[in-house]
Amino acid sequence: MCEVRTLITRLREKLAEDAVLEEADVLDDYSHDSWPVATVWSKLGQHPHRPDVVVRVDSAAQVALVLEEATDLGLAVTPRGLGSSVTGQPLPTRGGIVLDLSALVGPPVLHELDRTVTVPAGVRGSDLEAWLNQRGLTLNHFPQSLARSTVGGWIATRATGQFSSRYGGIEDLVTAFTAVLADGTVCQVGQRPRAAMGPDLKQLFIGSEGTLGIVTDVTLKVFAVPETTLVEAFTVPDVDRGVTAMRELIQAGLRPHLLRFYDADEARHALGTADRGLPALFVGHHGHTELTRVEHVAVTRLLVQHGAVSLGPSPVEAWLARRFDFSTVEKLLAQPGGYAETIEVANLWSRIVPMYLELKEQLQPLADEVLGHFSHVYDQGSSLYVILLGQADDDTEALTRLEEIWRRAMEVVVRHNGEVSHHHGGGLARQPWARQSLGSGHVLLQRVKDALDPQHTLNPGKLGLGLTA
Incomplete structure (x- = not known):
C-alpha cells in the first residue's frame, strides 16, 4: 500500500x-x-x-x-x-x-490547594496512585485494571472503579484534559470548577474510544487518604432482598465507598471458606472517623431489616487484598479449550432483576459457571457484572462459545432496555449493538463524528462510526 x-x-x-x-x-x-x-x-x-x-x-x-x-x-x-x-x-x-x-509519561504536577493532579495520558494508574499515596493522597479511582491501564485510557473508555458508589466514575473525577483532533488541532477542555458557558465539552470525549480525538494529558481530582475505614460482609437471603437493600440505602442518601452484592454462585468465590450457600453483600465506609462510624451503623441497621447476617470484616479484607487479581480468567484462557468472559451491563432498579434472571438462564448452557454481582450503584439503578468460566474441547470451540455468549447477552440486555456496557466501553465486542443501544442518539453522535473527523481517520468501526470512509 x-x-x-x-x-x-x-x-x-x-x-x-x-x-x-x-x-x-x-x-x-x-x-x-x-x-x-x-x-x-x-x-x-x-x-x-x-x-x-x-x-x-x-x-x-x-x-x-x-x-x-x-x-x-x-x-x-x-x-x-x-x-x-x-x-x-x-x-x-x-x-x-x-x-x-x-x-506519553512524565512526572505528575500536584495542585495542592485545588486538590487536583495533572499527568500525561500514558501514565499507569498504579504508578500515579503510588505517587499520591506518598503524599497522603489518593485518586479513589480503582478499576481492577489499575496496574495495567492508563489515565488516558480511563477517559477514552469512560472507566469506573470499585469505589464508584461514593466517588462516581471517571466522568465525575476528571476536571480537564487536552485532546488532539484528527487534523492535529489541539484542544484543552475543562471547567474551574463548574461553568455555565455552553455545554461541558469534556463529556464529548469521555467514552468516545478515541473516535473523536486523542487525549494527551489529564487533570484529576485527588482526595486525602481516609482517616478511618470500616468494612463488613453479610449474607442475604436472596437476590431480590439484596438488590432491594442496596436500592433503599443508596436512595436514603447513604454513600458507602464499597458496595458489592454477589449472587449465591459468585458468593462461593467471594467468600471462600465463609461460603454459606447464600448471596453475599460487601460494604465499606471510610473518611472522617465519627461520620464513618455513624454511616456504618445506619447501613448495618438497614441491611439487617432485610435479613442480612454479618460475617464480620474478614471476607472483605481478603477481597481487598486480591481485588486487582485477574489470574482466574487468564489461567483459564491459557489452557487448551479454556474460555472466560466478563460482561458488565446496567439497568434501572425496576428492570435489573428480571434482566439478571434472563441473563443467567440464557447463558447457563454456554459455560460451566455463570456468576453475577452488582457492584456500581446509583439512585436510579445498578450495574450487573456477569462472569463466565468454561472448558471446551478445543480453542475453536471455545471461540464459538465466546461469540455466542456475546450474542445472547447483548440480545437479552437490549430486550430489557438496559445499557449494553457499564464501564468497559463498546470496542469490537459490542459493535453490532452500538447503534441499537444508542438509538436516535446515534444520529447526533454520527454528526459530531462527521464534523470533527470528516475522513473517519480516528478508530473507525467503533461505536458504530466510520465503518466506511
Whole structure:
C-alpha cells in the first residue's frame, strides 16, 4: 500500500528510527488486546485486526504530527495505551496505524490547594496512585485494571472503579484534559470548577474510544487518604432482598465507598471458606472517623431489616487484598479449550432483576459457571457484572462459545432496555449493538463524528462510526 510506505518514510524523517515499526511479529502483537476473544484468536494464530504499521509517540506534538500525516494520506489511526481493553477498543478495523501512546509519561504536577493532579495520558494508574499515596493522597479511582491501564485510557473508555458508589466514575473525577483532533488541532477542555458557558465539552470525549480525538494529558481530582475505614460482609437471603437493600440505602442518601452484592454462585468465590450457600453483600465506609462510624451503623441497621447476617470484616479484607487479581480468567484462557468472559451491563432498579434472571438462564448452557454481582450503584439503578468460566474441547470451540455468549447477552440486555456496557466501553465486542443501544442518539453522535473527523481517520468501526470512509 503506497500510502503506508509514504507515511513510514515521512515519519522516519521526523521521529526516532525505532518509533515506526512494521515487523511482522510486532504487527501480530498489536492485533490483540486483553479481550478473551482476541486471546483465543492469538492462540489459533488468527490476526483479523492487524495494523499496517505501529507508531510510538512520547509527546502531544508527536501525536499531532502523526494525525496530520495520517489525515493527509487517508490512513486510519487506532489509539492504544497498555492494551488492557477487554472489548477490543485498540484493535484496528481498517488496518492503517496503531498509535502507541504508552510512552506519553512524565512526572505528575500536584495542585495542592485545588486538590487536583495533572499527568500525561500514558501514565499507569498504579504508578500515579503510588505517587499520591506518598503524599497522603489518593485518586479513589480503582478499576481492577489499575496496574495495567492508563489515565488516558480511563477517559477514552469512560472507566469506573470499585469505589464508584461514593466517588462516581471517571466522568465525575476528571476536571480537564487536552485532546488532539484528527487534523492535529489541539484542544484543552475543562471547567474551574463548574461553568455555565455552553455545554461541558469534556463529556464529548469521555467514552468516545478515541473516535473523536486523542487525549494527551489529564487533570484529576485527588482526595486525602481516609482517616478511618470500616468494612463488613453479610449474607442475604436472596437476590431480590439484596438488590432491594442496596436500592433503599443508596436512595436514603447513604454513600458507602464499597458496595458489592454477589449472587449465591459468585458468593462461593467471594467468600471462600465463609461460603454459606447464600448471596453475599460487601460494604465499606471510610473518611472522617465519627461520620464513618455513624454511616456504618445506619447501613448495618438497614441491611439487617432485610435479613442480612454479618460475617464480620474478614471476607472483605481478603477481597481487598486480591481485588486487582485477574489470574482466574487468564489461567483459564491459557489452557487448551479454556474460555472466560466478563460482561458488565446496567439497568434501572425496576428492570435489573428480571434482566439478571434472563441473563443467567440464557447463558447457563454456554459455560460451566455463570456468576453475577452488582457492584456500581446509583439512585436510579445498578450495574450487573456477569462472569463466565468454561472448558471446551478445543480453542475453536471455545471461540464459538465466546461469540455466542456475546450474542445472547447483548440480545437479552437490549430486550430489557438496559445499557449494553457499564464501564468497559463498546470496542469490537459490542459493535453490532452500538447503534441499537444508542438509538436516535446515534444520529447526533454520527454528526459530531462527521464534523470533527470528516475522513473517519480516528478508530473507525467503533461505536458504530466510520465503518466506511
